Amino acid sequence: MSDLILDHIVVRRGGRAIxxxxxxxxxxGRLTAVVxxxxxxxxxxxxxxxxxxxxxxxxxxxxxxxxPAIGRKVLARRRxxxxxxxxxxxxxxVERVVALGLTSSLPAFGALPDALLPAVEDALAACDLLxxxxxxxxxxxxxxxxxxxxxxxxxxxxELLIVDEPTAGLDPRHAMDAMRRLRTRADAGRxxxxxxxxxxxxxxxxxxxxxxxxxxxLAEGPVLDVVTEDLLCTLYDVRxxxxxxxxxxxxxxxxxxxxx
Amino acid sequence: MNRWLVPVLTLLLTGAALLSxxxxxxxxxxxxxxxxxxxxxPDLPGLIVREIRLPRIILGTLIGASLGLSGATLQGLLxxxxxxxxxxxxxxxxxxxxVVAIYFGFASSFGLATPLFALxxxxxxxxxxxxxxxxxxxxxxxxTGVAISSITMALVMLALNLAxxxxxxYEIMTWLMGSLSDRSWDHVMLALPxxxxxxxxxLLTARALDALTLGEVQAESLGVPVTxxxxxxxxxxxxxxxxxxxxxxxxGFVGLMAPHLVRPLVxxxxxxxxxxxxxxxxxxxxxADVATRTLIFGGAPLNIGVFTSLIGTPFFLWLILHVxxxxx
Numbered sequence: 190m191s192d193l194i195l196d197h198i199v200v201r202r203g204g205r206a207i208x209x210x211x212x213x214x215x216x217x218g219r220l221t222a223v224v225x226x227x228x229x230x231x232x233x234x235x236x237x238x239x240x241x242x243x244x245x246x247x248x249x250x251x252x253x254x255x256x257p258a259i260g261r262k263v264l265a266r267r268r269x270x271x272x273x274x275x276x277x278x279x280x281x282x283v284e285r286v287v288a289l290g291l292t293s294s295l296p297a298f299g300a301l302p303d304a305l306l307p308a309v310e311d312a313l314a315a316c317d318l319l320x321x322x323x324x325x326x327x328x329x330x331x332x333x334x335x336x337x338x339x340x341x342x343x344x345x346x347x348e349l350l351i352v353d354e355p356t357a358g359l360d361p362r363h364a365m366d367a368m369r370r371l372r373t374r375a376d377a378g379r380x381x382x383x384x385x386x387x388x389x390x391x392x393x394x395x396x397x398x399x400x401x402x403x404x405x406x407l408a409e410g411p412v413l414d415v416v417t418e419d420l421l422c423t424l425y426d427v428r429x430x431x432x433x434x435x436x437x438x439x440x441x442x443x444x445x446x447x448x449x
Numbered sequence: 450m451n452r453w454l455v456p457v458l459t460l461l462l463t464g465a466a467l468l469s470x471x472x473x474x475x476x477x478x479x480x481x482x483x484x485x486x487x488x489x490x491p492d493l494p495g496l497i498v499r500e501i502r503l504p505r506i507i508l509g510t511l512i513g514a515s516l517g518l519s520g521a522t523l524q525g526l527l528x529x530x531x532x533x534x535x536x537x538x539x540x541x542x543x544x545x546x547x548v549v550a551i552y553f554g555f556a557s558s559f560g561l562a563t564p565l566f567a568l569x570x571x572x573x574x575x576x577x578x579x580x581x582x583x584x585x586x587x588x589x590x591x592x593t594g595v596a597i598s599s600i601t602m603a604l605v606m607l608a609l610n611l612a613x614x615x616x617x618x619y620e621i622m623t624w625l626m627g628s629l630s631d632r633s634w635d636h637v638m639l640a641l642p643x644x645x646x647x648x649x650x651x652l653l654t655a656r657a658l659d660a661l662t663l664g665e666v667q668a669e670s671l672g673v674p675v676t677x678x679x680x681x682x683x684x685x686x687x688x689x690x691x692x693x694x695x696x697x698x699x700x701g702f703v704g705l706m707a708p709h710l711v712r713p714l715v716x717x718x719x720x721x722x723x724x725x726x727x728x729x730x731x732x733x734x735x736x737a738d739v740a741t742r743t744l745i746f747g748g749a750p751l752n753i754g755v756f757t758s759l760i761g762t763p764f765f766l767w768l769i770l771h772v773x774x775x776x777x
Contacts, residue, residue: 239670241666241669241670261672261674262672264672265670265671265672266672268670269670270666270667270670271667272664272666272667272670275663275664275667276663276664277662277663278528278661278662278663278664279528279662279717279718279719280717281662281716281717281718282716285716285718286662286663289659289660289662289663289671290671292656292659292660292671292672292673293671293672295656297653297655297656298655298656325717341663
């Protein structure tokens with residue numbers, strides 16, 4: 190399995206550097222959470238990491254191979270990408286939505302080849318969707334849709350999985366479910382990268398943390414080594430207290446301006 | 450249901466074509482038609498079948514197929530149930546070309562001048578839309594198409610306004626209302642080399658349209674070259690619908706209706722809509738053509754574009770209400 194390496198990435202938009210000489214290493218078999226304030230460049234970084242946005246300078250490598258050297262279709266098979274608020278635009282049923290994850294392996298015409306059916310079954314089972322398989326994807330609840338989208342992303346068993354805010358808008362149980370499923374992918378040896386705002390989820394489920402602010406790397410490494418009150422304070426411009434107990438880690442943001 | 454949809458539509462289309470060959474001002478029996486198809490005798494049934502109805506049926510099928518398939522492709526590409534082939538400016542561009550041919554009198558000196566000018570008009574507007582929207586996204590393509598449509602329609606109105614004589618104005622109006630009457634094998638030969646490649650290009654977008662169900666970003670991540678698909682949809686529409694409009698004038702609502710008629714039957718998957726929508730479009734135009742030839746009101750034959758608009762508008766209204774209910 191392959192690590193993903195970002196090497197001195199620069200992305201400029203309208204004269205402003207969105208990503209400013211960013212070098213990152215995402216090891217295989219690890220769940221890495223990318224954190225940072227709004228506008229830090231997390232989503233742009235994920236776009237670059239997924240090979241969807243060509244950086245103005247720098248290179249991205251999957252294992253030893255630069256991303257542009259991997260063909261469009263091969264790349265689509267090796268990495269999956271889920272953007273923020275991923276949705277479905279037609280009332281297609283869940284089973285077919287999940288099968289769309291195999292697009293790059295399909296012939297130009299005709300139905301899904303029989304050889305690919307087990308992959309769809311496995312993805313449906315892994316995301317607890319077997320009972321919903323004939324339901325129209327536009328009629329799903331937020332949690333169910335998130336599961337369907339994740340199943341769509343993992344159906345081809347990609348070695349690199351990039352997910353932007355998978356827990357946004359989910360209730361605590363569904364959010365934890367989502368993190369657990371990403372955890373399973375990492376434990377199976379895949380490289381999993383997610384951008385996330387919920388620090389409690391990130392700290393309790395991820396192996397590694399990448400902290401980005403204003404397009405620059407602030408800290409990178411294993412969660413326990415890197416995440417300190419000082420780091421989070423610098424990252425978000427808010428006073429932070431990290432609470433650790435038998436149940437795990439919790440982050441409390443302190444509002445200085447609160448009256449009383 | 451799914452497995453039978455294409456065979457059933459093909460069967461219906463064949464039935465409609467057979468009906469079309471028998472029906473008209475002169476009704477023929479199947480026996481007469483059969484004899485006429487096999488012989489080369491210059492008798493009345495022979496001439497009617499071989500020189501009038503056969504090319505007309507083929508043209509109707511080609512035009513309907515172009516409109517239905519292009520409508521389905523554009524709805525899939527734009528993920529908008531209200532998209533239709535006229536959106537990209539190709540139809541109105543072809544109309545302007547035809548109007549130029551009629552207005553400046555080319556049409557009266559050379560029989561195929563109108564379709565040739567229309568074809569050029571359609572391609573020129575598609576080219577302009579392509580150039581202007583090349584760097585932008587899907588929204589840029591729609592807005593460009595709308596702008597071009599408005600300009601060309603304004604020029605068409607100008608031509609009507611300044612028409613040199615009532616006859617030219619009448620001819621322009623008739624053309625704008627769409628018609629399949631007095632079309633010959635020459636028209637078939639003119640349309641075929643454009644319509645067939647256009648249809649093939651549009652059919653090739655099927656897999657990409659399926660992936661676009663997930664939006665452009667996810668489709669791109671699944672290996673779909675979204676920009677290229679957009680160009681294919683535009684080029685395929687320009688070729689097929691451009692040629693179809695050049696021959697028959699504007700025939701509204703078929704491109705909008707055909708995909709909707711078949712979409713629920715294929716589980717709403719945009720790629721699977723294409724082939725049935727193409728057949729449904731051909732079926733609609735063939736039936737509309739039979740209707741315009743057999744339903745005569747007060748002596749004047751109904752133009753096919755008028756007929757499709759008459760049944761299409763209530764459908765459009767129903768669609769809007771239906772879509773609103775679904776998204777509300």
